[in-house]
Amino acid sequence: DAGVIQSPRHEVTEMGQEVTLRCKPISGHDYLFWYRQTMMRGLELLIYFNNNVPIDDSGMPEDRFSAKMPNASFSTLKIQPSEPRDSAVYFCASSFRTGGSQPQHFGDGTRLSIL
Amino acid sequence: SQQGEEDPQALSIQEGENATMNCSYKTSINNLQWYRQNSGRGLVHLILIRSNEREKHSGRLRVTLDTSKKSSSLLITASRAADTASYFCATPFGGNTDKLIFGTGTRLQVFP
Secondary structure (H helix, E strand, O other): OOOOEEEOOEEEEOOOOOEEEEEEOOOOOOEEEEEEEEOOOEEEEEEEEEOOEEEEOOOOOOOOEEEEEEEOOEEEEEEOOOOHHHOEEEEEEEEOOOOOOOOOEEOOOEEEEEO | OOOOEEEOOEEEEEOOOOEEEEEEOOOOOOEEEEEEEOOOOOEEEEEEEEOOOOEEEEOOEEEEEEOOOOEEEEEEOOOOHHHOEEEEEEEEEOOEEEEEEEOOOEEEEEEO
């Protein structure tokens, strides 16, 4: 299997611009998670989906962040407008059946830098 | 706030030595997972131990779980330079078995 695929791997953009991060989960996985990793706050769960439906978005920091999962093989995380404090590595992960009692499979992340 | 706290934060050893990392958590759990993260890469699942298990092995990895002390340890035996990475424990968040909360991580450096 190809694993979880994220794009782009790196993104550098100026403050105020819209940023869209993309994720393709492992085929057959019914849970998808978006995380953000920073030195200060570690790995934080932003939002997760089950069968393409958002279940918990309590980790989304502000209304500037939004996530969608239009089908089982694709999800996006959008930041609009972006700010320098959004700079982080964003990970997508997927799992089968449940995210807390089964292994989660992570992509290699998108390193986002907002200037 | 993080559920798991790893100890030590950083560990440096020579190849061939054993590495032990500890994880403490706050609430009751039904399982605990360990992940590895190589520099610039995503997390990779290593092992899952359920609350009714006390010890689990996978190759050179040995994980223990003490639910009475709310702690777990990860032992890597006969370490190799390729084991250099950050290691995280993760537990389900409260009563929600869908979500994982990750600890702060232990950065392991194995010198050849």
